[in-house]
Amino acid sequence: MPSLAFPGSAEKKQQSKNAQLVRRLLAAKLESLGFAHTKPSFFTRSASYVIEFVHVHKYTFGPSFRLHLGVRVRSDDFDAAHLNGPCADGIDGGPGDTDLDRFEFTSAPADIESCARAMAIYVSTTGTDWFESLKELPTLLAPGSSPLSGTAMAALMREVANGSHSAASKQTLHALNAA
Numbered sequence: 391m392p393s394l395a396f397p398g399s400a401e402k403k404q405q406s407k408n409a410q411l412v413r414r415l416l417a418a419k420l421e422s423l424g425f426a427h428t429k430p431s432f433f434t435r436s437a438s439y440v441i442e443f444v445h446v447h448k449y450t451f452g453p454s455f456r457l458h459l460g461v462r463v464r465s466d467d468f469d470a471a472h473l474n475g476p477c478a479d480g481i482d483g484g485p486g487d488t489d490l491d492r493f494e495f496t497s498a499p500a501d502i503e504s505c506a507r508a509m510a511i512y513v514s515t516t517g518t519d520w521f522e523s524l525k526e527l528p529t530l531l532a533p534g535s536s537p538l539s540g541t542a543m544a545a546l547m548r549e550v551a552n553g554s555h556s557a558a559s560k561q562t563l564h565a566l567n568a569a
Contacts, residue, residue, distance in 0.1 A: 423517075431445055439530055465549055465562070470565055530546060
């Protein structure tokens with residue numbers, strides 16, 4: 391694990407720059423999967439009934455990330471993105487863990503590339519399967535097994551009843567910068 395950097399230090403500033411490089415490389419890799427980099431820590435793509443997203447969280451304690459996958463109904467009026475899908479914390483989990491399970495980096499260009507590649511592989515494998523499992527309306531509206539909250543399900547039912555794509559709510563635009 392790379393060494394810790396203290397707030398305000400030159401090391402912490404370099405770590406922030408390196409984290410931005412990782413996100414830019416990840417953006418290029420996720421573009422081939424249809425995701426756009428819509429906010430500093432969000433990558434989104436439109437699906438039939440929802441906006442699919444990847445949230446990249448940079449840990450404060452060190453140069454590593456956690457990934458969250460999620461879906462959001464366009465007209466949902468909840469103020470934040472529900473991190474309602476699979477996540478990977480990027481921390482060494484022990485036996486059976488591989489380098490692809492760790493989303494950490496140093497200043498070395500190879501480490502920055504490796505981190506972005508590992509995150510992209512997670513999205514293209516785990517993410518693709520999970521997003522694909524939510525393509526059908528009955529799955530999204532299934533009580534007890536849907537990742538959507540009750541209010542998000544209600545918003546989706548209103549959209550379906552209207553028979554057209556609803557405009558994104560101001561909360562969705564704020565949370566994901568996506569419509």
